[in-house]
Amino acid sequence: MELASWRTLALVVKKADVVLEVLDAREPGWTRSRRLERMVEALGKRLVLVINKADLIPRRVAEKWKRIFENEGYPTVYMAARHHMGTRVLRRTILRLAESTPVVVAVAGYPKTGKSSIINALKGKHSASTSPVPGSPGYTRHVQLYRVDDKIYILDTPGVIPVEGGLFERVVRGRSPEEFDDPVPAAAVLIEHVLKHNPLAFLEAYGTRERDPYRILEHIALHRGWRYKSTREPLIEEAARTVLRDYHRAKIKYYVPPEEYLLQGRGRRLA
Numbered sequence: 562m563e564l565a566s567w568r569t570l571a572l573v574v575k576k577a578d579v580v581l582e583v584l585d586a587r588e589p590g591w592t593r594s595r596r597l598e599r600m601v602e603a604l605g606k607r608l609v610l611v612i613n614k615a616d617l618i619p620r621r622v623a624e625k626w627k628r629i630f631e632n633e634g635y636p637t638v639y640m641a642a643r644h645h646m647g648t649r650v651l652r653r654t655i656l657r658l659a660e661s662t663p664v665v666v667a668v669a670g671y672p673k674t675g676k677s678s679i680i681n682a683l684k685g686k687h688s689a690s691t692s693p694v695p696g697s698p699g700y701t702r703h704v705q706l707y708r709v710d711d712k713i714y715i716l717d718t719p720g721v722i723p724v725e726g727g728l729f730e731r732v733v734r735g736r737s738p739e740e741f742d743d744p745v746p747a748a749a750v751l752i753e754h755v756l757k758h759n760p761l762a763f764l765e766a767y768g769t770r771e772r773d774p775y776r777i778l779e780h781i782a783l784h785r786g787w788r789y790k791s792t793r794e795p796l797i798e799e800a801a802r803t804v805l806r807d808y809h810r811a812k813i814k815y816y817v818p819p820e821e822y823l824l825q826g827r828g829r830r831l832a
């Protein structure tokens with residue numbers, strides 16, 4: 562299980578030279594954490610912003626996010642870790658920042674942004690053949706250091722940012738569906754937001770043309786035969802949990818125009 566606390570996160574950051582802050586390409590603004598960035602800077606480590614799940618957004622949009630973040634002074638890459646795309650550029654960026662080699666890399670971010678996928682992508686397809694570095698001092702059984710190549714070592718324990726914020730923020734920052742008292746308002750907020758940016762998102766994901774969040778949840782529940790035993794009403798709570806889960810499994814596609822992020826001012830959008 563991934564334990565999310567700022568203390569654990571700090572322990573991971575302290576062990577690294579370079580920290581990758583993993584963002585969801587659909588919501589790079591909301592999945593950034595100023596608090597993590599300040600911590601990395603305060604501890605004297607180098608930061609790379611990694612826009613992951615870039616296969617879900619147009620390339621020109623990914624390029625635009627990259628330019629915006631680089632203008633803020635952060636080295637930025639975009640990638641699709643699940644498809645092992647972008648790892649070469651990521652490795653090059655890590656090496657460019659390394660003050661000496663081997664460089665130790667930590668992967669941090671909100672839950673479900675793709676930290677484990679990035680660690681696996683860096684380890685390579687033949688991760689069975691990559692072995693932990695034996696006898697590396699200060700590394701317990703739980704925190705292992707993997708050798709990616711001669712120059713790059715990676716911590717196999719991701720740094721998980723604790724999920725905070727309002728309902729919408731908690732949703733896109735990966736709070737798990739089970740952790741919401743009522744998953745229905747959480748899913749409704751997400752659905753409304755997604756529809757604003759991609760009116761076809763739920764047609765593509767669930768085959769429904771409905772535009773009302775509750776009707777979309779009803780459609781999903783009825784389609785899958787989820788009903789209350791007593792009343793036979795559609796079990797929309799189950800549908801809501803499904804939507805929240807599917808969102809993080811990258812089944813729901815949309816993008817936010819980066820111009821919107823610039824207009825709203827970065828200070829307001831970052832925790």
Ligand SMILES: Nc1nc2c(ncn2[C@@H]2O[C@H](COP(=O)(O)OP(=O)(O)O)[C@@H](O)[C@H]2O)c(=O)[nH]1
Binds near residue numbers: 675676678
């Ligand atoms: N489409 C897409 N899905 C991804 C990508 N990277 C990760 N995912 C999916 O996102 C979900 C969370 O990924 P995971 O690596 O477990 O995230 P973690 O919680 O940050 O470690 C999984 O369902 C992954 O398959 C990506 O680049 N593209």
Ligand SMILES: [Mg+2]
Binds near residue numbers: 563677678719
């Ligand atoms: Mg993980």
